[in-house]
Amino acid sequence: MKINCLLNNKQAFFNTYSDKPLSLLLTEEAAITSLQIGCGTGRCGNCILLIDDKPVLSCLIPAFSVAGKRILTFEGFTKTRFHSEIKRAYKKHQAYPCDQCYAAKTLIIHSIISDNMDPEPEDIIQALQVNTCNCLNYDELTQIVQTAAGFRRRKRRVRRS
Amino acid sequence: MYEGVRAPAVFNPETILEALDVYQRYPRSILWAGGTTLMSQLREYPSHDNKDILYLGGVSELHRINRNERYIEVGPMVSIQRLLTVGQHILHPVLAHACKRLGPPIIRSQATIGGSLCHPNLRLNLATALMILETQVEIKDSRSTKSSTRWVPIHRLYKRDGSLGLIHGEIITRLRVFFEDANFQCFSIIGDPFYHPETAVIFAVFAKYEKSTISEFRFSLSLPSIDIFRSKEIEASITSKDLPLSAKEIIAISGQLRELLSNYSSKIQKVQIERSCRILEKTLQDMNTKVFAN
């Protein structure tokens, strides 16, 4: 099946198996290296990327459904201005996700604060629950998200003024 | 690439009529909604059966939500998250809770109502909650030359043995959930119904009482890989009782459930029976507490 999409802001074309999981498609056929493929069944939450700005588990996304969509992997995200806010939040709390889940957690945090720049702890935990890696606990994660949200609010205020 | 392998064809209809037409011409194809169930079973990618895919995502009619004073009508392609957001103030609490407990938000945004009701082997949150609400399901059949449409109460979606009652060739096209007030509604999940259905239990209650007499009590109990259990007998024995229920009454009702479940299916696990009785006891106690609080 032939698929055109926008991958990390560049046009991409695939001739692939129609229900191939997006995670495999991108690692095997697009040289995307940031994607961690774990369980392949939606349980570990390590394979997150953004499709049309919304986070998804790429192992649960069939190739055919991304035709015409905008895919942003962690590689692409690091080139956006949003990455630095989250990096600064990690640094501020001296708490970093492990290598396995760094990309996934960072993208979830980005999507939380994109939806709501003043998220409640309950929403933060709910959203991050999809990633089952325990390297950071929920207290740490809540603080990181709130700090990152604060950075984004500040940036927005500065830009407005 | 993909030498000797025939990849599944993907059909992308835009209307229900088109979808039915494709389904009629390619009856072996699988209906594809959010794909969360279908993809999470693809551990052995690529799957063995290689069926063609009839993707319902492009059919705009299936994404609609309408309401009037009597009911809310929802298309099967509405995602669980969207139903929660749109229906925030109008959904029955038991239904809203069933949606909220359906996996993490990322899953809820992808999973659809139709997909949740039509899991081939599992009876999950939505089916359990909708079973005790007055819910009608519209089914269209692609096999007859003039596509036939029928409305059935939700329990008729499943056969007596708990399996999905849809015949291959049928598509769910709409759901109608009638508004109804209740004094007490609750929804609980014990265990993990999706990944460990053999020990899990899903439980939903919808009850009305006047003054302190129970005037109506409905419950449904999903033993996810078996069936959704309902018992008119237990419902009747609770209805017309006065609140608060005494410990003795609660234990008697739970004993009744234990007995019924013990003879219900050979597939039921003892731990599921125990959990079912305990969740019923706990719920009846919560109902007592709620009456006291008022």
Next chain:
Amino acid sequence: MNKDMSIHTIHHPDMLFGQLVRSSIPKGNIASISLPKLSDDFIVITAQDIPGSNSIKVFDETIPLLSGDHIIYKDQPILAIFGPDRESVHQATLQVNINYTIDEEPVGAVQPPEHETSMSWGDCESFFENPMNTIEHTYMTGNTSSVPSSPLGAVAIFKDSAVEVWATTQWPFHVRKTVSEVCGITKRKVEVYQNPYDHSSGGLLLEPSVMAALSTIAAIKTGKPAKMTSMDPVFRPELIVTKKTAVDQDMVPIAEKIEFQIHLGVIPLFADEILAQVMEGVIPIYHLEACSIQARVLTSPTVPRNYFFGFGFSLGLFTSAAHASHIAQLSLMNPANWLMKTVRNSTKRPKHLVHPRPALIKELIERTVERSDFSRKYAVYEMQRRRNRSISTFTGYTRGVGLASGFGVNGFSNTYMNEHNYSVEVTLDVNDQVLIKSSILHSSTEEIWKTIIQNQLGINSEDIAICQGSTSEVLDSGPDILNRDLTVISLLIERCCESIKNQRFKEPLPIIVKRSLKRSKATNDEMKKSAFAYFTWGSLALEIEIDPVSLNPIPMGVWITVSCGHIYDQDRLKKKIQARVLKELQAVMGTETRSTYQPHIDVEFHKDEDAITADPLPNILGLLYAAYTSAITQALNEPFTSIPAGAQQVFEFIGGKK
């Protein structure tokens, strides 16, 4: 290719994908194999196609790489198919038809006679002739499997008559040896690079070597890069320990008979080391006048078991610490006081065993008891236990609290260490820059090692590099087991630094120092006596609540006090412990746990700067299992003796009571 690349992200345009076809029977012979018609783009590898030796050796054990005609265990690899993409290869494997003649022989577990051991001190029998009381329990660790959290695999590239291999291995030098022997090429022509892997999943020794060898054959035969990955579950060994203790009228143990068996699947890989480690774990820390231990290894035609995070020491420690708790509970004394009373110095215990340090244990227990409010909680829950209250939805939750204390060993026993010589090299070059060479690859080590060098040689961290090259660039530091990165290798680096410090400003640069793991280098006299050179002491309390509806045991809090020598980065270690404890709690609670609930995990390090730095995790995990089951025992008022222990097991208990 970059060192941090996961195996699944390595891709080359014309790369071949491989998949194994495994046996569906446990024992028998292959009568015939029928293969699908495949184009020239595919290649099938059977035992006959192996250019070198069709076997994998790990120390003294050998296992066939591919089965040949004879099947010796279920899921044994029979052949591999490589092709242009995973989809068509998968399709091809589904079309392979194998006919077997099945052996009628029983396929249950058997005991290979050579792996049996025993130990004793004192005259155990005499104490059991007329004992005041005996307490007997059988402890079990179930057959648990886990799916790796990321794929295991290997990629082979054949170029200019040499081969480059990338593998998710914890021991690149084993991959190199296997590839060289299987493919019949000299080791010099095989370069192995490590890909990142998840330590806690296991399966990182045999599987990657199998996949690397087969991918190499495919790469040599076709001239194309070849890759194989797997997400097959890996299994832990199963341990059964029976403990019979003779106690006096105050419930103080006098003598103990211990029998254990450990099931390792088809080959008794690392059997003697495992026996030594479990043996060390099952021996209690309380004083015994006499003790006898019988131990054996069982094998069966099932997949080789993986050592997860050590060689069974933690499982052994679980049984001894849980048994201590059970006796303490029967004594009606607070287990903290009971432990402090029964642990004492003894000349009876053989010298080669780890000897308890009563003063240290007392301190560790006291700190744990204080922080967890153990004594008060224990008293309250004891009252509840003695009332024998059932777990009912009417009475609400039932709680229990457990306490365990003991030591943990690290890495290999000395018998093993004396037989194998693994090394690390540190170079101080002419620009005052440092380079470390080791085959242990773990990103979390980097900072720790840099801190050691910074402290010892005063060199900035930007000027310190860790050579993460292939087997031709680094030294064989042995299999990366038990997170030795934090412990043993760090110690070797420290020793290298000491030597550099002595030579610096006297000798010309570069100064290159290589240090090897040798038991005789252990500095602490007391430690020299023991079979293990690196160990830690700890105490752990855990509070649990049994949910009356779901019957899930829910940990409310964990309090850990450990003494593990000098710690380079306390915060990092604390976090590592917390994450691992959480993961292990989820595993021990059974399969159902995907909850947002996280118990409070409090970790305190006890200062013991003189001790050799060692990893406290094997110690903590054993104590965690023991405290967990003790807490459930108190909550249910029945001795709980097996892990995993979740709602199903709780239900079986209360069901039995009914």
